Amino acid sequence: MRTRRILGVFIVITLILSVGVISPTTVITAGESNEGCVECNEDTTYPIMRPDRETLDRWNEGLYNLRIAPIRENNLSSTKLLTLSGDTYSHSLLSWVPYVPGDRHQGSCGNCWVWASTGCMEITHLKENDVYDRISIQFVNSAYGDGDGEDFACCGGWMGDFASFYSAVGYAVPWDNFNADWHDGNNSCGGVSNVHIDNIVKAPRYNISYIEAFRIATHDEDEVDQATAIAYIKSWLDANYGVYFSFKLPNGTAWTNFQNFWNNEPDTAIWGDFSCGADYDEDTGGGHGMLCVGYNDEEGTANDYWIMLNSWGTPTGRPDGTMRVAMNIDYSCELDGLGGLWDDYSLNWLILEVDFPNHAPKADAGGPYTAGEGTQILFDASGSTDPDGHALEYAWDFDDDGLWDTGWETEPTITHKWCDDYTGTVRLIVKEISTDEQLTDTDSTTVTVTNVAPTVDAGLDQTVNE
Known part of the structure; x- marks a missing residue:
């Protein structure tokens, strides 16, 4: 019998990323571009997280033991009023993310969880401290799990692992620090980071006094219907929080379809096929995480969508590295056999609370x-x-x-x-x-x-x- 822990309301769509690459016929590494090659896009594959059962159970247990994100009453009231009045609205935080589209490419490394979680952190840094600065992905890759082996960041993870890492380390470093830019795009699970943590310059840095992941209540076991789940997610985006979206697909066929959509459809196309009700294949199924930065519901129910910032580079038709995910989906989507001892929910939405303590400036008058x-x-x-x-x-x-x-x-x-x-x-x-x-x-x-x-x-x- 499976047990289930209901944890409140969190806007974190947690995609369980599998550790590995689906049918690695062609792996685009960081820095490479697909531009001008529609044919080769058809064969391009990207890393998904494909954890073994023990790891998957650990992730699921952590996910369902998260605290539920508190309901943002003010934002939620505004969202509900718009819904009841029939008004439409759009909101985007994409400009709040300090990224260079061509650089935002995880390559063959299965660390989408780091890219999506870091985006949430960067948005909070701007919102709370007016600091618009890229935060290093490489710093986590080089330090997490000692930068190698089965605990390597390229082997996958989720936002809870990200929060635990930074809670222990206590600071983040800017992307522009020496050796802190992205170097592990050609790496994969079981490899060794191309940059030893000791070779990353740690100053300047951003101290972190508190960090915690929360789950947004979106499932039927949370006693939340589709309209309420949408309203909860919107309320956090309206409060200028990035939302971590985690999803799982059941098998290799589903993942091939998703990757072909990413490679060959324009960024105006909408994805909504999450294979709900299918059996989860532990060998070919897996998960992925993206950063939800906004939404649009101006074009009618069928065309409502979430705006997702991916970490798979900029294939033809996606100059910003973004895609659209349908808004009117089954937020309690399940894949049979996915949850193990836990529920089979395949879509999760998470947020990240981070406190960057403010420090006094240091005056230097020069001279004498x-x-x-x-x-x-x-x-x-x-x-x-x-x-x-x-x-x-x-x-x-x-x-x-x-x-x-x-x-x-x-x-x-x-x-x-x-x-x-x-x-x-x-x-x-x-x-x-x-x-x-x-x-x-x-x-x-x-x-x-x-x-x-x-x-x-x-x-x-x-x-x-x-």
Whole structure:
């Protein structure tokens, strides 16, 4: 008898990714492009997560023990009012994701769970801290499971594994750090990461004080019907959260159909065939995860769709690396034999709560400065930094009287002159521009204004007659 734990409402569509590649006739690796080759698209395959039964049971147990995402009453009320009134609406967070479409390609590595979860984290970083910055995928690949073997990130995982990893590590690093960009596109389960974790530069970095995955209630066992499931998911997107969508397909035929759809259909086509009710084949079935960034319900029920950002590059017809998934689907879709001791639900929606603690900036007034009296001195605070990447404003006190002699300036440099010789302290204060706390820091430096000998000018020679 299967047991079931009902965990509340979470918008996380958890696609169980299988560890492996379906019929690896052609594997597109990171950095390669399909552009201009429709014929080769037909044979292109991508990694799906294909876990063994033990791993699948562990993932299912973790999924159904997640806390349910709390209902966002304000957003939900607005969504329901739109539905009842017959109004239509669309919402997209795609521009909130700091990505380069051609770079967003997992290649042969089965780590879609890292790409989708990282996208959720990046959106939260922008929403909460006004930081628009790509976060490293390679950092997880190099560190998770020691970067090799059966616990390698390329062997698959889910958002719960992602949250546990970052909860233990306590920080994320930007994509632009040295060796933190994507290097494992030609890797697969059982391999070894191309970058050892010690070779990734960890500064700057973004500290994480709290991270937790939640499941959105979308199943009939959650006592949720289709309309309510849709409203719950929309309410989190409307609150500017990325949503992790996880789905499973039952066999190789279903996966071939999905990959052909991805390779050969335009990004305006809508996918909705999840083979509900089919038997799950543990050898050829598997799962995948994508980042849901929005929705559109402006064209009538049959054409309503979710906007998904994938991590399979940019085949012809998908310049942004996105696809559309039908909105009016069976959210309690089951594949027989999938759940083991747990339910057979094949579609799950998840969200990620992340707290990036804000840190005070570090002021650097430069100097010491020396110049002659009457000379404009260039004061330079460009060495000031903010560990969280926030923009700064600057103000100066040139005579150390405790009063700021300038207003807040967005440029780190400013000029000032003394008309007489002077030796004293100059103070700088920097402030975060875009945060609620607007944390500040101060620094001081010295200035020496030297006396300049006067210049005597008697004018032109004069002739005096006696």
